[in-house]
Amino acid sequence: xxxxxxxxxxxxxxxxxxxxxxxxxxxxxxxxxxxxxxxxxxxxxxxxxxxxxxxxxxxxxxxxxxxxxxxxxxxxxxxxxxxxxxxxxxxxxxxxxxxxxxxxxxxxxxxxxxxxxxxxxxxxxxxxxxxxxxxxxxxxxxxxxxxxxxxxxxxxxxxxxxxxxxxxxx
Amino acid sequence: xxxxxxxxxxxxxxxxxxxxxxxxxxxxxxxxxxxxxxxxxxxxxxxxxxxxxxxxxxxxxxxxxxxxxxxxxxxxxxxxxxxxxxxxxxxxxxxxxxxxxxxxxxxxxxxxxxxxxxxxxxxxxxxxxxxxxxxxxxxxxxxxxxxxxxxxxxxxxxxxxxxxxxxxxxxxxxxxxxxxxxxxxxxxxxxxxxxxxxxxxxxxxxxxxxxxxxxxxxxxxxxxxxxxxxxxxxxxxxxxxxxxxxxxxxxxxxxxxxxxxxxxxxxxxxxxxxxxxxxxxxxxxxxxxxx
Numbered sequence: 001x002x003x004x005x006x007x008x009x010x011x012x013x014x015x016x017x018x019x020x021x022x023x024x025x026x027x028x029x030x031x032x033x034x035x036x037x038x039x040x041x042x043x044x045x046x047x048x049x050x051x052x053x054x055x056x057x058x059x060x061x062x063x064x065x066x067x068x069x070x071x072x073x074x075x076x077x078x079x080x081x082x083x084x085x086x087x088x089x090x091x092x093x094x095x096x097x098x099x100x101x102x103x104x105x106x107x108x109x110x111x112x113x114x115x116x117x118x119x120x121x122x123x124x125x126x127x128x129x130x131x132x133x134x135x136x137x138x139x140x141x142x143x144x145x146x147x148x149x150x151x152x153x154x155x156x157x158x159x160x161x162x163x164x165x166x167x168x169x170x
Numbered sequence: 171x172x173x174x175x176x177x178x179x180x181x182x183x184x185x186x187x188x189x190x191x192x193x194x195x196x197x198x199x200x201x202x203x204x205x206x207x208x209x210x211x212x213x214x215x216x217x218x219x220x221x222x223x224x225x226x227x228x229x230x231x232x233x234x235x236x237x238x239x240x241x242x243x244x245x246x247x248x249x250x251x252x253x254x255x256x257x258x259x260x261x262x263x264x265x266x267x268x269x270x271x272x273x274x275x276x277x278x279x280x281x282x283x284x285x286x287x288x289x290x291x292x293x294x295x296x297x298x299x300x301x302x303x304x305x306x307x308x309x310x311x312x313x314x315x316x317x318x319x320x321x322x323x324x325x326x327x328x329x330x331x332x333x334x335x336x337x338x339x340x341x342x343x344x345x346x347x348x349x350x351x352x353x354x355x356x357x358x359x360x361x362x363x364x365x366x367x368x369x370x371x372x373x374x375x376x377x378x379x380x381x382x383x384x385x386x387x388x389x390x391x392x393x394x395x396x397x398x399x400x401x402x403x404x405x406x407x408x409x410x411x412x413x414x415x416x417x418x419x420x421x422x423x424x425x426x427x428x429x430x431x432x433x434x435x436x437x438x439x440x441x442x443x444x445x446x447x448x449x450x451x452x453x454x455x456x457x458x459x460x461x
Contacts, residue, residue, distance in 0.1 A: 002177045021178035021221065022211070043171070044209035048275060057249070057278040063208040064279065067178055068201075068223060112275065133361055134273025 006070040011079030026050040028066035037077040048135035051108035058115040077107035090152040099148035101139035173211035192311035195333045202284030244283025263351035267298035292364040297387035301369040307339040323392035347373040350456025352448035364388030366440040368448040374456040389426040408453045420445035
């Protein structure tokens with residue numbers, strides 16, 4: 001069996017491990033590191049539930065082997081919240097807009113949306129739909145998810161403005 | 171399912187990659203973006219003894235503008251190519267095609283060369299490459315050669331590459347004059363596999379079509395050049411009658427397949443309609459001088 005030493009950063013913390021070559025990044029996160037926030041859906045790149053950020057870019061962690069992530073920075077849903085009890089603005093917006101029901105797709109949705117908002121502070125509805133186009137949701141019909149991401153974008157842009165007045169919900 | 175156990179190699183150069191391929195041949199699979207290979211491994215449709223990961227090789231990355239062509243190295247990510255100013259300004263057809271390739275998450279990993287070497291019959295990059303008359307460069311441990319794109323696709327997932335050869339570069343020649351491009355695709359949902367897709371590049375001279383390339387994918391075993399349309403429409407002004415004729419030729423020419431997503435007859439009708447729209451899009455772009 002082909003085993004490899006890897007070192008990578010996960011949610012800001014350096015991590016070293018010895019992994020078999022065939023171990024996918026999502027299995028490494030969930031089963032080796034117990035970071036079970038990243039969900040395993042289809043395991044062949046269709047559903048988007050396993051989306052994480054790899055060096056800032058959203059990717060499917062079931063389509064990357066852990067050994068390939070050596071030297072990279074990975075952000076999972078566990079890395080989005082500012083502290084152990086709080087939630088990010090985006091996560092809060094998902095709650096407020098009822099952007100989840102069963103919650104299975106939510107970690108992937110959050111990471112895809114987070115990546116969008118990092119690069120685009122005022123996304124159009126089309127930008128949002130394009131960004132989450134690779135994430136399947138069987139509960140919501142997507143409408144509330146799109147609304148939640150728009151709400152988060154609005155709040156973040158106001159929060160980042162020089163004189164911040166937190167807005168009411170649109 | 172999980173992949174079978176395999177040995178993992180991470181060569182540091184093209185030369186080392188070719189040497190490894192020469193030693194392992196049919197036992198090995200090259201891992202570029204992995205957006206098709208990883209699912210094939212997970213489903214155990216691929217069971218290589220060795221996986222050769224070429225992601226980190228600097229020589230395999232990047233896009234260069236040359237005098238009469240644009241060169242894209244094999245492992246250039248699709249998202250990087252899509253955002254690249256050279257691609258956007260000089261290869262607008264490829265840029266249009268890339269926006270239909272998978273999703274953001276897969277384009278961030280998937281590569282230009284990987285998609286070509288994978289030879290999925292519904293892949294947009296190969297379809298655009300065919301309309302653009304691209305040329306593939308391939309290397310083995312002992313030789314290198316250039317393969318015209320027209321000779322590259324053999325059948326679904328099969329190319330002219332030998333087991334010990336590695337695709338290194340794809341070269342896109344640049345046409346001169348009033349160029350226009352069109353890309354149209356129909357799928358069940360956006361970014362799903364194409365039921366049919368059409369790529370067009372043409373050159374107008376005072377409104378008259380002097381060069382035309384039409385390729386069609388998703389409907390048969392490989393993307394195909396619709397040369398009958400090219401011959402028929404050359405030296406015309408691409409008016410409504412000519413477009414209708416092109417649609418009929420596309421409908422009749424293709425060897426469409428029936429599957430769970432669409433019947434062959436439906437695919438032929440789509441192909442005809444998309445052909446008309448893609449040629450019209452390219453014509454209008456050339457007339458407006460936007461290309």
